[in-house]
Amino acid sequence: MLLLCRTLQIVITNPNGTVFDVSHEGYGEDLTFQIVAVRIPETAMPGFWSYKVTNNHSSAIGVLITISTLASQDGVDPIIVSSELSGSITDFAKGEPLIVFGEVRQGTYPIINVTVNATIERPPDPNGNPQDPVQITLLDDGAGADVTKNDGIYSRYFTNFTGVGFYGLKLTFLNENGSAIILRPAELPFSRVPAYVDPQELLKGNIPIIDGTILPLPGVPVPEPDSAPAPSFSRGISGGSSRVPEIPENWSPGDDLFPPNAILDLIVTSSSYENETAILQFTAPGDDLDSGYASFYVIRVAESSNHFKNNGTSILPLNTDAIIQGNILSPKLSGEREVFVVRISIPEKGNMFSYHFAIHAVDNFGNEGDISNIASVTIDVPIPLTSIAPVTTKLPSTTATTTVATTATTASTTATTTATTAATTAATTTATTTATTTATTAKTTATTTAKTAATTTAAATTTTAAATTIATTASTTATTTATTAAATTTAATATTTTAADATTTAAATTTAAAATTTADSRNYNNSSNTHNSKNSSNNNNGNNSNNSGHNRSYRNTVDIAENDRRR
Ligand SMILES: [Ca+2]
Ligand SMILES: [Ca+2]
Incomplete structure (x- = not known):
């Protein structure tokens, strides 16, 4: 043997x-x-x-080679790769592409950012000419042929058919530059949470701790996966083959049968009510599914997603005027990120709007890709700031005058009449500053005098009849001063416009009214005060209030005459 x-x-x-x-x-x-x-x-x-x-034998010998390795450490799973094709038979005659998959993981954890290259051996063309193998890079980007991003399964369409026959696959997985990452679930001791946690302990804030780790309570979201750099590695694998039994009618190599792939990751990343814009992002499809460059994009927007039935062809596409950023006539290389800023029209009525976007790409042979997923955005109309801002009232001068006049009436009927007269007089003159100053001075004087008069009167009343007379005089003076202040202040109000001034006027008048009330309480001692106050209230000069009631009556009489002359 x-x-x-x-x-x-x-x-x-x-x-x-x-x-x-x-x-x-x-x-x-x-x-x-x-x-x-x-x-x-x-x-x-x-x-x-x-x-x-x-x-070393003189004749050929068939050899089967097997290479096996073991994990280098206990507890650390080896890095394992596998590959797959979309089917052992590819129905290219019906426009079916071949899809290539490669998976890399450590134990059950996916490894991302691995360079995965596929080499596809092709049969000769219909004329029997041998064809070079094609190299494509598989991607784990969740676009094109790849269903899920970052799951460790790398995918790509193959469309460069040469004819009937077997298409063989070889894959290499490389992590030479250390970019690959192992995605692991975060290591929290969910599995060690006791079946029963005493709620009384929880109420006391006693959260169970095992091995120094605070246990997650029910309802706590599962943490983000942990990641760790993968060790440097290189793996090669044969991925089997797929057979094309038939080619399309009248087809020859180089004919473009494949449209751009459907975009499946379209999202609206932001929108602006003020600018009437929305920002769309997606991964660029290719000329032939997920390879090469598409020729242009068709973007459609509708206010209801129902409008996208039948591929949304009833909706007019956005023209280039509505594209603020991005060029729908110049798609990027397949796999690259596209960003478009598009204009949306905000209706005039309503307070909440929904917009639904869909895109498809077309290649240079006019092959139309399928419609993308529908990306939606709802825009709330912002609440105008003015409706919650404090109301800044600018009281008209007429209102202020009316208010003050009413207060003055409460204080003294005479004062009201005089105030109106004084206001008219002051308003017809240009002495705004003088009137304001006078009002302030009058208010201060009136208050002081009223207080003095009240104090003096109180003392006098409890002592002698002479004191009663003095009190009467003081009362008269106070009333006179108070009403004068009201009149003068009102005059100032008539020439001012701001709310602040109106408030000052009201305060002055109130003080004056209080002074008048105090003085009025003294009037029971002498009914003649009513007469005096009528005369004295015309005085526009509060400084004179220090004079006796008799003198004031005289001066006021003169003032009335002057006022009458002005009229
Ligand atoms: Ca994937
Ligand atoms: Ca194409």
């Missing part, structure tokens, strides 16, 4: 260049089963290992 294994020579070289050949102690032959095995003990060096099998 010919010992075929004896005719084979196997040489293995590690990344350092160290050679493991027949002289290596782990080199062994099993003559019964015709197996040559080379065992390399201890932890294998990371990097590229190579093997060489030499046949």
Whole structure:
């Protein structure tokens, strides 16, 4: 019996260049089963290992090669790759593409940011000419052929058919620059949460702690996955093959049968009521599904998603005028991120609007891609700031005058009459500043005098009849001063316009009214005060209020005459 294994020579070289050949102690032959095995003990060096099998026999020998490795550490899963094709048979005659998948994971954790390249061997063209293999890079971006982003499954469409026959796949997975990341669920001890947590303990704030970690309570959201850099690795795998039994009628290599892929990740990232704009983002499709450049985009917007039935062809596409940023006539390379700012028309009525967007791409042969997912946005009309701002009232001068006049009437009928007269007089003159100053002075004087009069009167009343007379005089003076202040202040109000001034006027008048009331309480002692006050109230000069009631009556009489002359 010919010992075929004896005719084979196997040489293995590690990344350092160290050679493991027949002289290596782990080199062994099993003559019964015709197996040559080379065992390399201890932890294998990371990097590229190579093997060489030499046949020393005079005739060809069929050889099956198997390479197996074990995890380098207990508890650390090895990095495993796998590959798949969309089917063992591809119905290209009906426009079906081939989809290539590659998966890389450590245990059950996906590894992202790995460079995954596919080489697809192609059959000869219909004329029998051999065709070069095609290289494509598989992506884990959730666009095009890839269903889910960052799940460790890398995908891509293959459309470069050459004819009927077998299309063979080989995949390489590389993490040479250290960019790959292992996504792990965050390690929180959910599995160690006791089946029963005493609610009384929770109410006391006693949250269970196990191994120094505070346990998550029911309802707490599951934490974001943890991530860790993946070790440097390189894997190669054969991905099997798919057969194309038939080609489309009248087809020849180079004909464009494939449209851009449907966009499946369209989102509205923001919108502006003020600018009437919305920002759309999506991954660019290609000329042929997810490869190359599409020719242009068609963007449609509707106020109801129902309008997108039948591919939304009843909705007019946005023209270039409505595109504020981005060029619908110049799509980016497939896989790149597109950002468009589009104008939306805000209706005049209503306080909440919904907009629904959908996009499809068209290639340079006029092949239309399927409609995208529908991205929606709801815009609330903002509440105008003016409706919640404090009301700033600017009291008209007439209102202020009326208010003050009413207060003055309460204080004294005479004062009202005089106030109106004084206001008219003051309003017809230009002495605004003088009137204001006079009003302020009059108010101060009136208050002081009223207080003095009240105090003096109180003292006098409890002592002698002479004191009563003095009190009467003081009362008269106070009343006179008070009403004068009211009149003068009203005059000032007539020439001012701001609310603040109106308030000052009201305050002055109130003070004056209070002074008058105080004085009026004294009037019971002498009914003649009514007469005096009528005369004295015409005085526009509060400084004179220090004079006696008799003198004031005289001066006031003169003033009335002057006022009458002015009229
Ligand atoms: Ca994926
Ligand atoms: Ca195409």
